[in-house]
Amino acid sequence: MAKATEPEGTQRELTMSRAMVEAIAAEMRDDEDVFVMGEDVADYGGIFDSTEGLLDEFGRERVMDVPISETSFVGAGVGAAQAGMRPIVELMFADFFGVCMDQIYNQMAKNTYMSGGSVNVPMVLMTAVGGGYNDAAQHSQTLYGTFAHLPGMKVVVPSTARDAKGLMHTAIRDDDPVVYMFHKRLMGIGWMPAPDGPKTGVPDDDYTVPFGEADVKREGSDVTVVTLGLHVHRAMAAAESLADDGVDAEVVDLRTLVPLDAETVLESVRKTGRLVVVDEDYRSYGVTGEIVARVAETDLGALEAVERVALPDVPIPYARPLENEVLPDAGDVETAIRNAVE
C-alpha cells in the first residue's frame, strides 16, 4: 500500500497554498522554461493565494497576468508546451472552464494522441474547486468527474499541504497535461477559514508524490471510505466520531483521479468488505459511480455493502440552508458509514 514518500517529521507546518507555491518556485528556479500565467496571478498572487509571492522573485515575464480571455491564454499554454516550455496556467475557478473548453478537451488533452505521440503538452492547468461559502451555482462546482472523464489529461486533487507540494513537483515535471484541482477551503487563505487538517508538516527539500498512488490517511478494519480533496477531512472527522462507537473506518485519499489507484482501494475493500465513496461532485456519472464500478467489476465478491455520498444532481444553491442541504458534510459521511456497517 502506498505511503507518503517521506516519514512524518518535525518539519514546519505550511498552509496548502504556501506548499504549492514552494513547489512552483523551486521548479521555476531549476528550469527557465517553467512560467506561470493566469488572471490575477501576479500582483494579486492568485485569488486563492496559489501564486503568492512569485512575482517578487521572478518578475512579470515569468509570472504573467493575462486578459480575461481564457480561450487564448489556456490555448497559449498548449502552444507554449508543445514548443517545449512548461507553462503553469491558472484559471481561477473550475466553473469558468466552460468558456475555453475546446482548448482543454480538444487541444490540451488530445494533441498527444492525435499526433500519434509526436507532440506532447507538458502543461499544468491549475484551478480552484468546491463550495461551502455560498457563492452559488457558477462559482462552487467541483467537476472532478468532468475532467477525469475526458481522456488525455492527468487529474490531481491534493488534500494536505504535504501532498500538495509533492504532487505539484510531479505535475510540473510530468510530460503530459495535468489538471491540478485544489479546494478553496483547504488553501488557508485569510478570508476563508480552513479546517485544521490540510495544514501539515512539509519537508524543506524538493520531493515528489507519485501520481496513481492513493494514500491511506487512516487505517481501519470495518469499512473503507474512499474520497479526495476537502472530503478527506470530512471523512476523517466522521471516522473519528464513529471510533467512539466501535466502528473502525479506513480512509483512502485517492490524491489523483487519473491515473487512478484502484489497487489500493481494492486491497482495502477486501480487508473491510464495505465501501463508502465520498465526493463533492455531482452524483451521477461521477467519481462515486466509477469507484464502485471498478471494485464491482474486479471483485464483486468482496463487496458486502456500498454507499455513495455526493452532491445530488442539482446546481449549487446560494442560500445557506439550501447549500448545506446539498453539500455533503461529515454528518452525511457518518450516516453513510453507519448504513454500510449495519
Place this chain on the structure above:
Amino acid sequence: MYRDVVTARHYEERLQEEYLEGKQPKFDISAGPIPGELHLAAGHEPAAVGVCQHLTDDDTVTAPHRPHHVAIAKGVDLKRMTAEIFGRRTGLSKGKGGHMHLFDPDVNFACSGIIAQGCPPAVGAAMAAKKRNSDAVAVSYVGEGAISQGGFLESLNLASVRDLPVVFVVEDNDWAISMPKERVTDVADGSKRAQGFDLPGERVDHNDPIAVYEAAERAVGRARAGNGPTLIEVQVHRRMGHFMGDAQEYRSDEEVEKLDRLDPIPKLEARLGREGLSDERIEELREAATRRVEDAIEWAKEQPQPDPAEAYDDVFVDPPASTTAAEAGGDD
C-alpha cells in the same frame, strides 16, 4: 435619473454595512447575514441610469457580476432583489441565485457571474424581438476587463451581421480585479472596437449621467429604428475593492484618494443645482431614496429562510420521474 443614482448608491452603502456584519474584525466570507461574495458598484451609477432611462419593461438587460445599479435602474423589484441577496425564500430566485444571478422576468432582467457571458443571450433577446417585429431592444453590460472575451466579441459580430437591436455597454472602471486596463488592452478608447465590426461606437469619457443619457438615446433610437447594434463605453470608477474583502493592495494611494473627486453624485447635484433644482428638492429625493432602500432591507431581513427540501425544486420545469427530491438527495 438622480433618484435612481442616489437609490443605487445608498443601496450599496447599506449592503456593505449589512455584509460586513459578523465578518469583522476578522473577515470570514461564510459569516454574517449576507452569504457569498459581494461586488458593489458605487461609482458605476451613470452607466446604469443613463442607459436604462430609455428602456421599458419589454426591453431586455443582461448584467454581469456587479449588477445592483443596473437592476435598480431597470426597475427590478427592489424588495425581492434584496431578499434574494439575503438568501431568502421570497427573493427573486427563491434564494437559489444570489447577488450575481438576479433574474426578474417581469422587467426582462438577467445576470451571469461568468465574464461576458451575458452578451450572447442579449443578442438572442434582440433576435426574438426582430423576428416578432416588436421594437424591443436588448442591452448587455460588460466591464472593460471583459472586452477580450470571445463571448463579447462574437456577440458584437453576430449582432452586426444580423443588424440586431442590441446596445453593448462597457463599464470602464480601469480595473479587472487587480489588472489595470493598460494590461488588458492596447486600445485605450474601447469604442474603437466597434469599427472592427462595422457598427457605431461611442465613448463617454467621464462619470456623467447626462452624457451617457445622450449617447444611449442615439444608440437605443438606432436599435429601435431597425438600424442595428451600437457599442458604448462609459468611463466609470470603482470606488471599492473588486469584492468585499479585497484590500486592493495593487492600487496606489493617490488613485484611491482621487476617487472622491471623481464621484458622479456631487457632480450631478451641482449640475442639477445650476439648472434650477432646489436644494430642498434634492434633499427630498435623497430622503425618498433612503426610505425605499431601508424598507427593502427591512422587509428582506424579515423574510423566511428557504426550506432545505426546496433545494431539489426548479432543476427542471418538468422534472423527470427519477429526479424527485428523495431520489436526488439519496444520501440523506
